[in-house]
Amino acid sequence: MHDHIKEYWENQALKFHNSSLATSPDSIAFELEIETLMHYLSSWDKICDVGCGNGMKAKSLVVNLECDYVGIDFSGQMIKAANAVRSELLKQNPQLKITFKQADILEQNLFEKQSFDKVVSTRCLINLRNFQAQKKAIKNIASFLKKDGIFLCIENTLDALKNLNDVRERFGLEPIAVRWHNCYFKEKELLEFVKEDFVCEKIDNFASTYYLISRTLNALMSDVVDYNSKLNLLSAKLPAIGDFSPMKCFVLRKRV
Ligand SMILES: C[S@@+](CC[C@H](N)C(=O)[O-])C[C@H]1O[C@@H](n2cnc3c(N)ncnc32)[C@H](O)[C@@H]1O
Numbered sequence: 001m002h003d004h005i006k007e008y009w010e011n012q013a014l015k016f017h018n019s020s021l022a023t024s025p026d027s028i029a030f031e032l033e034i035e036t037l038m039h040y041l042s043s044w045d046k047i048c049d050v051g052c053g054n055g056m057k058a059k060s061l062v063v064n065l066e067c068d069y070v071g072i073d074f075s076g077q078m079i080k081a082a083n084a085v086r087s088e089l090l091k092q093n094p095q096l097k098i099t100f101k102q103a104d105i106l107e108q109n110l111f112e113k114q115s116f117d118k119v120v121s122t123r124c125l126i127n128l129r130n131f132q133a134q135k136k137a138i139k140n141i142a143s144f145l146k147k148d149g150i151f152l153c154i155e156n157t158l159d160a161l162k163n164l165n166d167v168r169e170r171f172g173l174e175p176i177a178v179r180w181h182n183c184y185f186k187e188k189e190l191l192e193f194v195k196e197d198f199v200c201e202k203i204d205n206f207a208s209t210y211y212l213i214s215r216t217l218n219a220l221m222s223d224v225v226d227y228n229s230k231l232n233l234l235s236a237k238l239p240a241i242g243d244f245s246p247m248k249c250f251v252l253r254k255r256v
Contacts (some may be wrong), residue, residue: 001128005181006074013054013077018085023053026227029207030134033122033154034060034247040152043067045117050105051124055082058098068097074104096246105137113143120143122154126182129251135193153227156246158184164244167216198252207245209238
């Protein structure tokens, strides 16, 4: 299973190169993720981005924050694409601190203990085959994050997906299924587990209103999925209310 999932991401990188479509079909949601990360990150942070993909998130983060950024991904093709982004960025500004490394988050001792101020994962851990593997990854992250550091865990939950699908049902829309290569978290189970190493400071449902509107009203207005419709663009600007976005940001502070 792990190898099939890796192959899937290798192919996504080959197909889409340096487009955000390689890691998300929904570029509005992708921008909301960047906006959310920027809110919690600072220019003096040393950041590790776990499952960084093809470097498109890194580009926004490093250019805007000038932080010290290390991205890891198990897909060699994603890292190749990310390194192309890195070369372009360094041509424009050789001072930028940006590196990429091909590595699997399930490997132990990827970095020395307490190497980073902040660790980010954006829809990476949901690609691990089960909760057992996800727990191992979270333990690894805890080990290379500094004490009192922050883990910005943007991952998907089954609970919020159910909330969204309940609304879809009212409109006669089919439920959205979890894709074959994903394993969504059960929120209570995740929060119970992370307690060992982290205090959950906030659950930021940053994309809730956007998901509610884009996956119900927008879906009803057209038979063809149009991620970039005017309605979607407008709904991304509304305040985030409720718990309707499968992905949310768990703001986890490592215990001292
Ligand atoms: C949905 S994409 C998100 C990429 C990036 N975080 C973003 O937001 O654009 C998931 C990424 O996680 C990577 N990934 C999945 N499992 C991984 C693992 N075990 N170790 C490292 N990277 C992994 C995939 O190769 C892919 O690039």
